[in-house]
Amino acid sequence: MTDTPAVKRVRTRHFAQAKRDGHKISGLTAYDAASAKVFDQAGIDFVLIGDSAANVMLGYDTTLPIKVDELITMSRSVVRAVERAFVIADLPFGSYEVSPEQALETSIRFMKESEAHAVKLEGGVRVESHIRRITESGIPVCAHIGFTPQSEHNLGGHIIQGRGDGAEQLLEDARAIERAGAFMVVLEMVPSDVAARVTEELSIPTISVGAGPHCDGQLTVWTDTFGYGQGRRPKFVRQYADLAGVLRDATKQYIDDIQSGAYPSEAESYENTHPDGKSPFGP
């Protein structure tokens, strides 16, 4: 969907237009300025400061422990680095479920303190009034249904959602999200025929995270996609690079060069150029 000049910002209406035009939307997570800048320069449509930062950046087993303040700090660093892409911040577990008012208050914090362009939260029917409260205040909301990692203890693991009878519930959730005014919805780990059905029925774009090729766009956790993560890669991830391997090899070379004396050279050091030409350490 990059038919606009380089530094024209992506807005929510671009996503709606992309769906109408059949242009696929691309997204990646980002947690810091350095990676976000690279994705933006490459032309990504949106970056998500995912609460997957809990796993990827902070080393937790689940997304549940990450705090609002932690994600706001990351979100702010991404916003500073990005010139063109649309920036969406995840609302962490516990920061929006209590009430529509809590959801709005947390969303306002993200918009004010990190200057993200939109927020994302998990759930369909159960958070319909939360989504409505946020969008009515002028903050764009992206929803997230299917496998919702913040309820993984309830769902019983990383389990595909929307199979069999689950398909009707998923459609109900998707309809509630559209009704409530969300501009986009993430479908995570949903069978591709069910995701196709949701995509067809909704007027807002659907973004696949392991929901097959028939959605309006794709999103992955960047460290999975570029081989910079630890642990198992989900089946829906295609690995486009081995950044951990590149970094490991370069680190070994660096250590070798330090040990052999090859690094640093004189050219990588400073001469003493005192005006009287004399060194304090001798003639």
Ligand SMILES: Nc1nc(=O)c2c([nH]1)NC[C@@H]1CN(c3ccc(C(=O)N[C@@H](CCC(=O)O)C(=O)O)cc3)CN21
């Ligand atoms: N690094 C990372 N990548 C993700 O995609 C991701 C996170 N973290 N954290 C939050 C959630 C959790 N997600 C996950 C995590 C694991 C699987 C996984 O291992 N899936 C297996 C099958 C399920 C299983 O047996 O556990 C697969 O092969 O797809 C899938 C999605 C998606 N999100």
Ligand SMILES: CC(C)C(=O)C(=O)O
């Ligand atoms: C995987 C995406 C959808 C996400 O919610 C995250 O990265 O936290």
Ligand SMILES: [Mg+2]
């Ligand atoms: Mg998330």
